[in-house]
Amino acid sequence: MRLITFFILILVMVLCSGNAVAQEAFIDMKSTHFMVRYTLPEESAAALEVLSKAEQILDRISRDIGFVKYTDFWTWDKRVKIILFPDQISYTRFTGQAQWSRGYASRNSKLFRDRVVVTYNGQAEMNSAILPHEIAHLVFWDLLGQNYAAAPEWFEEGIAQLEEQDKRDIVREAMRPVVISGKHIPFHVFMNLKPSEMQDETQVSLFYAQSLSVVLFLIEKYGQDSFYRLSKELRNGCKFEIALTRVYGGIFTSMSEFESRWLKYAAGDGG
Numbered sequence: 001m002r003l004i005t006f007f008i009l010i011l012v013m014v015l016c017s018g019n020a021v022a023q024e025a026f027i028d029m030k031s032t033h034f035m036v037r038y039t040l041p042e043e044s045a046a047a048l049e050v051l052s053k054a055e056q057i058l059d060r061i062s063r064d065i066g067f068v069k070y071t072d073f074w075t076w077d078k079r080v081k082i083i084l085f086p087d088q089i090s091y092t093r094f095t096g097q098a099q100w101s102r103g104y105a106s107r108n109s110k111l112f113r114d115r116v117v118v119t120y121n122g123q124a125e126m127n128s129a130i131l132p133h134e135i136a137h138l139v140f141w142d143l144l145g146q147n148y149a150a151a152p153e154w155f156e157e158g159i160a161q162l163e164e165q166d167k168r169d170i171v172r173e174a175m176r177p178v179v180i181s182g183k184h185i186p187f188h189v190f191m192n193l194k195p196s197e198m199q200d201e202t203q204v205s206l207f208y209a210q211s212l213s214v215v216l217f218l219i220e221k222y223g224q225d226s227f228y229r230l231s232k233e234l235r236n237g238c239k240f241e242i243a244l245t246r247v248y249g250g251i252f253t254s255m256s257e258f259e260s261r262w263l264k265y266a267a268g269d270g271g
């Protein structure tokens with residue numbers, strides 16, 4: 001019943017206020033860098049937990065990437081908003097996200113017009129996976145600046161998943177039989193895939209696993225410094241293929257060599 005009231009309230013507000021989600025429908029809770037917005041008073045404990053975890057995660061990511069000062073950009077009115085819908089149905093319905101989506105980040109969404117993480121309550125993986133993943137996206141976009149679109153989506157998704165707890169080992173195990181049986185996504189397709197346009201959940205899972213595997217391959221085989229240089233080339237607006245050969249030119253002379261070396265690595269043959 002309460003949920004129905006919430007739907008009606010949101011619907012009326014949306015109709016009255018154009019395309020913006022009704023700001024009045026949310027209760028706010030703030031910390032230094034985040035503002036959690038939730039809808040039901042009894043969700044305040046969950047909202048508080050999300051808020052404190054988000055601060056811890058941002059602190060960890062900032063230290064991981066060695067760019068602590070960067071967090072100054074997220075204070076006061078630039079706090080990142082974390083929108084917590086009460087459940088998956090309302091989340092999917094009001095955001096238009098795919099059925100498989102558990103959350104997303106945006107830095108200028110039509111719905112919320114700000115840096116936001118949008119997700120819903122009651123998910124077991126909120127602290128270990130969803131929040132770290134989405135906050136990593138926001139950090140990535142700020143670091144890459146205006147040229148973040150130059151990075152292929154797998155590159156960004158691979159980096160976001162580095163922050164998810166236990167994901168690396170799971171993906172290593174999962175990808176081995178996939179590449180051995182030749183069922184990976186060929187690089188000429190993989191380079192241009194966008195998960196937001198994919199509906200097949202098996203393909204989406206494979207896309208994410210392969211994304212993390214390729215990012216791990218670059219970092220583990222050729223080091224963090226080269227990986228940073230690759231990100232820097234992308235920040236300067238360089239196309240991925242060109243950035244790759246600039247940084248790893250002595251190693252990969254072509255995309256097909258990049259692919260074949262990754263295949264060896266993912267199959268456990270060293271790469």
Ligand SMILES: [Zn+2]
Pocket residue numbers: 133137157160
């Ligand atoms: Zn993502």
